[in-house]
Amino acid sequence: MLFIGKTQEAENMKCACKWKIKSTMLVDRCKTVLILSSVVCTLAIVISLQKVLNYEVRYTKPFAPIPDGLYGNYLEPIPEQNHDPPPLKPLDKTRDAEAVVSLNAALEMKKVGKADKALKLFQHAFALSPKHADILNHYGEFLEDTKKDVVKADQLYTLALTNYPDHTGALMNRQRTASIVENLDRDVLRKIEDKRDALSSIPENNSALRRAKKEAYFQHIYHTVAIEGNTMTLQQTRSILETRIAVSGKSIDEHNEILGLDAAMKYINQTLLYRLRDITMGDILEIHKRVLGHVDPVEGGQFRRTQVYVGGHIPPGPSEIQRLMTQFLEWLNSEDALDLHPVRYAALAHYKLVHIHPFIDGNGRTSRLLMNLLLMQAGYPPVIIAKQHRHLYYQHLQTANEGDVRPFVRFIAQCTERTLNLYLWATSEYSHMVPAIGEPHILTGEDIEENLL
Numbered sequence: 001m002l003f004i005g006k007t008q009e010a011e012n013m014k015c016a017c018k019w020k021i022k023s024t025m026l027v028d029r030c031k032t033v034l035i036l037s038s039v040v041c042t043l044a045i046v047i048s049l050q051k052v053l054n055y056e057v058r059y060t061k062p063f064a065p066i067p068d069g070l071y072g073n074y075l076e077p078i079p080e081q082n083h084d085p086p087p088l089k090p091l092d093k094t095r096d097a098e099a100v101v102s103l104n105a106a107l108e109m110k111k112v113g114k115a116d117k118a119l120k121l122f123q124h125a126f127a128l129s130p131k132h133a134d135i136l137n138h139y140g141e142f143l144e145d146t147k148k149d150v151v152k153a154d155q156l157y158t159l160a161l162t163n164y165p166d167h168t169g170a171l172m173n174r175q176r177t178a179s180i181v182e183n184l185d186r187d188v189l190r191k192i193e194d195k196r197d198a199l200s201s202i203p204e205n206n207s208a209l210r211r212a213k214k215e216a217y218f219q220h221i222y223h224t225v226a227i228e229g230n231t232m233t234l235q236q237t238r239s240i241l242e243t244r245i246a247v248s249g250k251s252i253d254e255h256n257e258i259l260g261l262d263a264a265m266k267y268i269n270q271t272l273l274y275r276l277r278d279i280t281m282g283d284i285l286e287i288h289k290r291v292l293g294h295v296d297p298v299e300g301g302q303f304r305r306t307q308v309y310v311g312g313h314i315p316p317g318p319s320e321i322q323r324l325m326t327q328f329l330e331w332l333n334s335e336d337a338l339d340l341h342p343v344r345y346a347a348l349a350h351y352k353l354v355h356i357h358p359f360i361d362g363n364g365r366t367s368r369l370l371m372n373l374l375l376m377q378a379g380y381p382p383v384i385i386a387k388q389h390r391h392l393y394y395q396h397l398q399t400a401n402e403g404d405v406r407p408f409v410r411f412i413a414q415c416t417e418r419t420l421n422l423y424l425w426a427t428s429e430y431s432h433m434v435p436a437i438g439e440p441h442i443l444t445g446e447d448i449e450e451n452l453l
Contacts, residue, residue, distance in 0.1 A: 061200060063376045065217060066269045099129035103138060115146045136160035137170045144177070154181045155399075155407055162403035185406070188413055189341050195420040196380050202427055212426035216419070219384050221265070224368060225257045226387035232258060256294030261365060264290035265382075268373050278333040279373075281325060284353075287369050292362040304360040311394075313401050315357035324356045342378035346371040347412035351400050375416065381423055383415045 106121035122139045129135055140156030143149045154177040160170035202209050222237040232240070232254055236247045240258050247255070264287050272283060289301030303321045307314075316324055331337050331352070337345055350371035357363050372382035385393055396408035 062273050063379050063381050065382045095128045099125045103135050131163045133160040133164040133167045150177050150180050158404045192417050199423050200379050208427040212423050220382050221261050223384050223387050227390050230254050230257050253295055260291045260294040288366045291365045299360050303358050321358045343413050344409055346374040347409040381419050384419045385415050
């Protein structure tokens with residue numbers, strides 16, 4: 001019995017010893033895990049702090065467009081309506097043959113030094129056959145050699161390669177002009193940045209700036225609806241916005257287009273302008289809801305459910321809109337897009353949205369409002385695209401549809417600079433900070449670049 005008791009006691013001691021060893025090992029492992037976790041967390045914190053300290057903060061004061069207290073087939077655009085698709089035009093071999101004859105005559109005139117006659121013949125050949133690669137290439141070489149217009153020449157080479165990617169002459173010319181044109185574009189954007197900085201330096205409480213904002217606000221709404229065919233004058237637009245009194249002889253829809261754009265601008269100014277998070281699908285729908293809400297409350301803020309046709313452009317079908325808009329918003333909020341120059345970023349956003357054409361009506365106004373939201377967040381005033389330049393606006397959109405979006409970006413850059421000139425001229429005591437501002441009619445002057453195409 002004594003022996004049995006000792007054996008059991010020895011076994012109990014052995015078990016207790018094993019348990020103690022296991023407990024010690026478990027505690028040691030826990031300590032090791034805690035130490036390693038602490039080291040990893042410490043390293044993560046150090047790396048994060050280093051990134052934060054090395055991060056260059058780029059903050060630009062947003063431009064508020066509304067001063068305090070202000071509440072009161074090729075070049076022929078077709079209105080946004082539902083129509084049967086336009087019939088396809090058959091190839092006209094006679095026109096192509098005539099275009100080639102005109103091209104050969106133009107080359108002869110160029111050879112003997114008669115530049116004016118050559119230009120008219122090149123223009124005639126291009127009008128007859130605007131996608132003929134040889135005509136585009138030789139026309140571009142003429143503009144580059146005699147007119148020193150590298151930008152338009154590069155555009156013609158690009159158009160030739162869009163239609164015929166293996167065209168040897170256009171390919172060689174395009175390789176030569178691409179970097180030159182890119183540098184020219186960057187110079188223009190830097191000049192626009194200088195004017196934006198000059199405008200940003202003017203105090204918000206400056207009375208001249210406040211008056212300029214108020215006048216530009218009326219101008220912006222007037223020209224934006226006029227592009228879409230609204231017949232209200234600037235004075236009538238101002239009267240509606242200030243008094244909310246109807247103008248005799250004008251339709252209800254024309255009144256509601258003005259009121260809708262006013263509501264959308266105020267929504268952007270009060271809700272989206274100073275917000276730091278990404279732009280969402282809901283934001284775009286809310287903008288459109290106000291744009292179209294007075295005219296068509298049922299369709300306002302809703303994606304279209306039918307196919308539409310806009311001139312020579314056939315937008316995607318209604319079943320594709322949700323997917324394309326999701327892709328558009330992914331691009332809009334991506335790092336690559338945000339790293340672009342603000343003017344390029346805003347212009348591309350405008351083009352991409354209007355190309356999808358997600359709404360039954362109001363696509364152009366909504367796209368221009370989105371563009372201006374992005375510009376205002378970068379410190380630029382909302383761009384005014386004058387109704388006098390409506391044909392250029394639609395022409396450059398058509399060129400973008402054909403494969404070259406750069407002319408549209410340049411057009412928006414020109415309009416941005418003109419809008420900045422309007423503010424800087426109106427606050428002329430600050431105009432010494434930039435080159436000469438020009439004449440009073442800077443917004444609708446005739447010197448805006450007319451595309452020879």
